[in-house]
Amino acid sequence: xxxxxxxxxxxxxxxxxxxxxxxxxxxxxxxxILTEEYIASLIKIGVNGVYIDDNISSDIVVQxxxxxxxxxxxxxxxKSIYNNSRNIGRTINMVENIAKSxxxxxxxxxxxxxxxxDIKTFDDYMYTHCLNVGxxxxxxxxxxxxxxxxxxxxxxxxxxxxxxxxxIAKDVLNKTEKLTQEEEKLVESHAELGYRYxxxxxxxxxxxxxxxxxxxxxxxxxxxxxxxxxxxxxQFGRIICLCDAYDKLVTEAPTRKxxxxxxxxxxxxxxxGQMFDPKLxxxxxxxxxxxxxxxxxRLSNGEKVIVIENNEECSIRPxxxxxxxxxxxxxxxxxxxxxxxxxxxxxx
Numbered sequence: 001x002x003x004x005x006x007x008x009x010x011x012x013x014x015x016x017x018x019x020x021x022x023x024x025x026x027x028x029x030x031x032x033i034l035t036e037e038y039i040a041s042l043i044k045i046g047v048n049g050v051y052i053d054d055n056i057s058s059d060i061v062v063q064x065x066x067x068x069x070x071x072x073x074x075x076x077x078x079k080s081i082y083n084n085s086r087n088i089g090r091t092i093n094m095v096e097n098i099a100k101s102x103x104x105x106x107x108x109x110x111x112x113x114x115x116x117x118d119i120k121t122f123d124d125y126m127y128t129h130c131l132n133v134g135x136x137x138x139x140x141x142x143x144x145x146x147x148x149x150x151x152x153x154x155x156x157x158x159x160x161x162x163x164x165x166x167x168i169a170k171d172v173l174n175k176t177e178k179l180t181q182e183e184e185k186l187v188e189s190h191a192e193l194g195y196r197y198x199x200x201x202x203x204x205x206x207x208x209x210x211x212x213x214x215x216x217x218x219x220x221x222x223x224x225x226x227x228x229x230x231x232x233x234x235q236f237g238r239i240i241c242l243c244d245a246y247d248k249l250v251t252e253a254p255t256r257k258x259x260x261x262x263x264x265x266x267x268x269x270x271x272x273g274q275m276f277d278p279k280l281x282x283x284x285x286x287x288x289x290x291x292x293x294x295x296x297x298r299l300s301n302g303e304k305v306i307v308i309e310n311n312e313e314c315s316i317r318p319x320x321x322x323x324x325x326x327x328x329x330x331x332x333x334x335x336x337x338x339x340x341x342x343x344x345x346x347x348x
Contacts, residue, residue, distance in 0.1 A: 001016035001017070001051050001052070001053050001057050001058075001060050001061065001062050001294055002016070002051065002052060002054070002056075002057040002060065002062075002294030002295070002296070002306065003049055003050070003051055003062075003117045003292065003294055003295070004049055004050060004051075004052050004347060005048065005049045005347060006039070006042050006043055006047055006048055006049050006050065007043070008347040009034055009039045009042070009050065009052075010034075011034060011035055011036050011039070012033060012034065013033070013034045013052045013054065014031060014032070014033055014034070014052060014053045014054065015028055015029070015030055015031060015032045015033075015034060015050060015051070015052060015053075016030065016050075016051035016052050016053040016057075016062075017030055017050070017051040017062075018030050018068065019042070019047065019050060020068070020072060023076070024072035024073075024075075024076065027045075028042075028050075031053075034052075046252070048252035048258055049117065051294075056306055056323045057294050057306060060293055060294050060306070060308060061293075062115055062292070062293055062294055063109070063112055063115065065105075065106065065109060065112065065114050065135060065139065066102060066105045066106065066135060067105060070101055070102070070105060071131065073098075073101075074098045074101070074102070074131050074134075075124060075127050075128060075131055077094045077097075077098050078098070078127045078130050078131055078159060079124070079127045080094065081094055081095065081159075081160075081163070082126065082127065082130075082163060082166050083166075095156050095159055095160060095204070096152075096156065096204075098134070098155075098156075098159060099134065099152045099153075099155040099156040099159060100152055102134060102135055102138050102155050103138055103148060103151050103152050103155055106135070106138045106139055106142055106151075107142065107148065107151075110142045113286075113287055113288065113289045113310050113312060113315065114136070114139060114287060114288045114289060115289045115292040115293040115294075115310060117250070117261065117292055125251065126162060126165065128251075129162070129247055129248070129251060130158070130159055130160070130161065130162055131159065132243075132247040132251075133158040133159070133161055133162075133240060133243045133244050133247055134155045134156070134158035134159040135155075135158075136158070136243035136246065136247060136288070137154050137155055137157070137158035137236075137239050137240055137243045138151055138154065138155045138158070139287050139288070140239050140242070140243065140280060140283055140284055140287065141154045141155070141239070142287075143283040143284075143286060143287050144280075144283055150207075153204070153205050153207055153208045153236075154207075154208075154211070154236055154239060154240075156204060156208050157207070157208040157209070157211035157212055157236050157240060158211075158239075158240055158243060160194065160198060160208070160209075160212055161194070161211070161212050161215045161240050161244060162190065162194065163194040163197065163198065163212070164189070164190035164191060164192065164193035164194025164195070164197065164212075165190045165194075167190070167193045167197070168186055168187060168189070168190055168193070172186055172187060173187065188216070188224050188225070189225075191212065191213055191214070191215060191216050191224065191225055192213060192225050194212045194213075195209055195210070195212050195213035198212055207234065207235075207236050208236065210234045210236065210237065211234055211236025211237050211239070211240050212240075213225070213237070214226075214228065214233050214234055214236070214237025214238075214240075214241075215237055215240040215241050215244055216241065216244075217229075217233045217237055217238075217241065218241070218274065218275045219233070219238065219273060219274060219275060219276055219277050219278075220273070220274045220275070222274075223241070223275075230277075233277075238276070238277045238280055239280055241275070241276065242268070242276045242277070242280055242281065242284055243284075245267075245268070245271075245275065245276070246264050246265075246268060246284070246288070249263070249264035249267055250264045260345050261288070261289065261290050261291070261292055262290040262291055262316075262342075262345055264290075265285065265288070265290035265316075266290075268281060268284065268285075269281070269285075285315055286312050286313075286315065287312075288315075289310040289315055289318070290315055290316055291307045291310070291315075291316075291318050291342070291345070292307065292310075293307050293308065293309065293310065294306065294307060295307045295345055296323070296345070296346045296347065297320060297342050297344065297345055297346065298342070298343050298344040298345075298346050299320075299340050299341070299342060299343065300339075300340055300341045300342075300343050301340050303322055304322070304323050304324070304346065305320035305321060305322050305323060305329070306320060306321050306323055307319070307320055308320060308321050308328070311330075311332045313332065314332040316342075317331035317332040317342075318331060318332075319331070319332075
């Protein structure tokens with residue numbers, strides 16, 4: 001199985017994973033053979049890519065960090081939380097239940113790296129983004145060896161980090177033109193609006209709602225709302241800042257194109273010590289694969305290869321297989337390949 005951007009799909013390709021609607025209904029089932037009509041429909045609803053099975057990837061298994069069932073149920077719950085902000089008692093239980101379920105699944109799979117590229121549509125962007133930030137935050141929490149209660153609180157903060165945006169007009173949030181200075185200040189206010197709302201109505205720990213307040217603070221002190229720097233920023237705030245930035249980069253949205261994971265990782269590394277806490281970046285790079293399993297790469301020696309395994313110790317140099325000769329190389333440990341580099345991520 002491998003991921004293919006929707007614009008590179010061709011008639012006759014076989015779908016490798018189910019494609020769901022925002023309500024959890026299967027739109028296209030695994031093993032369906034794609035037609036021009038199916039491909040056009042995927043483009044129309046804003047799907048940015050799908051997983052396919054073909055000869056070069058038939059033996060590759062892409063393991064979910066959380067199950068499809070939990071992802072569907074979580075997105076429904078997050079949508080309800082963000083759209084029914086006045087129904088306080090019900091939403092508190094939802095947040096706690098989602099956070100616990102995510103934590104348990106990640107603890108069960110705690111030794112796997114995040115290899116999967118998420119499949120989203122434009123209309124559920126906010127909800128899937130909040131879920132992904134919660135999941136990524138939990139993964140970092142596991143990497144830091146936090147106890148289960150703290151991971152649960154961190155996950156809840158990730159799920160709620162953008163809840164302040166429900167108090168900002170959608171036409172401002174979704175504006176494709178450059179925002180005015182006044183509009184930028186309005187959008188930036190979402191961190192404080194969310195913090196105040198949660199603090200007033202939710203009986204969740206202080207660490208969780210402070211993480212919501214501080215998720216746009218930068219390690220170098222150039223963030224908002226308070227310009228805190230370094231470890232003046234809460235641990236939850238520093239973690240969510242990193243996870244929020246990464247998921248935004250790899251997500252297709254109405255106002256921007258998505259980066260591939262390796263480009264997003266490059267951005268994270270370039271801003272290490274400026275936007276992001278270096279200690280957290282080190283953990284993040286061990287848990288999130290820049291070249292997800294099934295990615296097609298071009299090497300500096302001209303070979304085209306497919307990623308078959310990632311190495312937590314050196315995620316930027318995975319184990320790969322030549323798509324023509326089927327020869328397998330470990331770019332981390334094969335001494336003969338020490339001068340061979342990855343020069344491009346390609347589509348086939």
